[in-house]
Amino acid sequence: MSEKTSRRDFIGMSFVGVTAVGAIFSLGAMKKSWDPLPSVLAGGFTTFDIDKVVKVAGTPVTVVWRGKPIFVLLKTSKMPKTNRDLVIGAKRYTLVIGICTHLGCIPAWEPKREIWKCACHGGEYNSSGKNIFGPPPRPLDLVPFSRKGTVLVLGETGPEYKKMLKVKL
Numbered sequence: 520m521s522e523k524t525s526r527r528d529f530i531g532m533s534f535v536g537v538t539a540v541g542a543i544f545s546l547g548a549m550k551k552s553w554d555p556l557p558s559v560l561a562g563g564f565t566t567f568d569i570d571k572v573v574k575v576a577g578t579p580v581t582v583v584w585r586g587k588p589i590f591v592l593l594k595t596s597k598m599p600k601t602n603r604d605l606v607i608g609a610k611r612y613t614l615v616i617g618i619c620t621h622l623g624c625i626p627a628w629e630p631k632r633e634i635w636k637c638a639c640h641g642g643e644y645n646s647s648g649k650n651i652f653g654p655p656p657r658p659l660d661l662v663p664f665s666r667k668g669t670v671l672v673l674g675e676t677g678p679e680y681k682k683m684l685k686v687k688l
């Protein structure tokens with residue numbers, strides 16, 4: 520083998536080596552760009568202890584799940600019971616997505632009437648989230664959740680949520 524040939528081989532091998540390393544780095548970079556960002560992964564779920572977040576019966580609390588308002592209402596004993604209530608011990612909750620099913624406004628709670636009223640076109644929902652007046656075509660939508668004790672994970676589909684989906688208000 521001449522000196523010229525072995526030099527060419529060396530340059531050729533070096534080129535292959537550099538190319539391979541470059542390809543590995545590129546693949547790594549591509550994979551990073553395909554993977555969801557950590558903030559997106561974490562953004563899929565909202566975890567909270569319902570007992571700590573909702574203390575006063577009859578006054579709904581709003582938590583946020585994937586940028587959406589979620590109404591959590593601890594029902595008073597006077598409020599109508601439904602099979603769509605989340606029951607934990609002796610407590611009954613309404614747990615719904617706080618977006619009007621007509622055109623997507625956010626209804627506000629009216630404490631005197633114990634209803635959510637949508638300011639956009641006057642739609643009304645009772646304390647169970649059932650549409651009772653105006654243009655909304657259906658009750659407030661349920662939010663997927665799972666539960667362990669009093670800790671809820673919004674974004675997971677637990678057995679209670681699956682049961683509630685079958686209930687017609």
Ligand code: FES
Nearest residue numbers: 619621622637642
């Ligand atoms: S958007 Fe709520 S009643 Fe129209």
